[in-house]
Amino acid sequence: xxxxxxxxxxxxxxxxxxxxxxxxxxxxxxxxxxxxxxxxxxxxxxxxxxxxxxxxxxxxxxxxxxxxxxxxxxxxxxxxxxxxxxxxxxxxxxxxxxxxxxxxxxxxxxxxxxxxxxxxxxxxxxxxxxxxxxxxxxxxxxxxxxxxxxxxxxxxxxxxxxxxxxxxxxxxxxxxxxxxxxxxxxxxxxxxxxxxxxxxxxxxxxxxxxxxxxxxxxxxxxxxxxxxxxxxxxxxxxxxxxxxxxxxxxxxxxxxxx
Numbered sequence: 683x684x685x686x687x688x689x690x691x692x693x694x695x696x697x698x699x700x701x702x703x704x705x706x707x708x709x710x711x712x713x714x715x716x717x718x719x720x721x722x723x724x725x726x727x728x729x730x731x732x733x734x735x736x737x738x739x740x741x742x743x744x745x746x747x748x749x750x751x752x753x754x755x756x757x758x759x760x761x762x763x764x765x766x767x768x769x770x771x772x773x774x775x776x777x778x779x780x781x782x783x784x785x786x787x788x789x790x791x792x793x794x795x796x797x798x799x800x801x802x803x804x805x806x807x808x809x810x811x812x813x814x815x816x817x818x819x820x821x822x823x824x825x826x827x828x829x830x831x832x833x834x835x836x837x838x839x840x841x842x843x844x845x846x847x848x849x850x851x852x853x854x855x856x857x858x859x860x861x862x863x864x865x866x867x868x869x870x871x872x873x874x875x876x877x878x879x880x881x882x883x884x885x886x887x888x889x890x891x892x893x894x895x896x897x898x899x900x901x902x903x904x905x906x907x908x909x910x911x912x913x914x915x916x917x918x919x920x921x922x923x924x925x926x927x928x929x930x931x932x933x934x935x936x937x938x939x940x
Contacts (some may be wrong), residue, residue, distance in 0.1 A: 687705075691746060693833075698791075704738075768811075785799055794904065799812045824844050879921075
């Protein structure tokens with residue numbers, strides 16, 4: 683299993699002989715609507731779009747997960763698996779092979795890879811977006827991805843999972859509280875899924891952020907604090923912080939080999 687963190691929530695995962703892009707933001711700025719004064723993310727240096735992609739997995743329909751400028755650049759023949767809202771974005775952008783997944787539904791790529799949608803982040807009063815469990819059915823390896831730290835209790839019936847990709851810090855808005863859940867949520871999902879490894883997501887990476895929202899956000903926690911919390915709960919899960927755009931092999935004995 684090889685993984686490459688592509689900054690923010692974007693990942694390239696190589697599993698079951700397939701190369702998958704998850705929530706790719708690879709070109710252009712990241713903004714919500716046209717509100718650049720509220721929030722804007724920009725890359726410090728340009729990056730090449732990975733080649734020979736076998737599938738695109740989208741957890742949400744918002745721009746930081748289904749990033750229109752990036753999706754416009756990708757081959758529209760690449761299969762897309764997404765939440766219903768993300769599938770609508772992909773359809774509008776011209777993708778021709780789209781599989782919307784509701785919670786609990788699965789989709790197989792070939793005979794070796796199963797993708798299961800699970801409940802994830804609430805978006806508004808009626809929409810709950812997707813997390814995913816990816817299972818290599820041949821090598822018996824698995825990954826759970828959830829980008830906001832909202833982990834459904836239904837996961838207790840789906841473990842164990844080898845690798846969890848989830849936020850490990852809290853991002854807090856004054857008077858509202860965390861909208862990205864980190865440490866306590868990561869400990870909870872580690873109890874449920876018993877992963878060998880947790881990999882942080884949702885951090886910036888090689889990105890510069892600006893805007894009003896950035897000035898009021900407060901980040902709490904780090905990898906060392908999370909490791910300490912895991913040990914307090916008698917969990918042996920290792921926290922590995924990858925470097926942006928550096929491909930590494932994950933040895934599921936608990937060691938990452940670059």
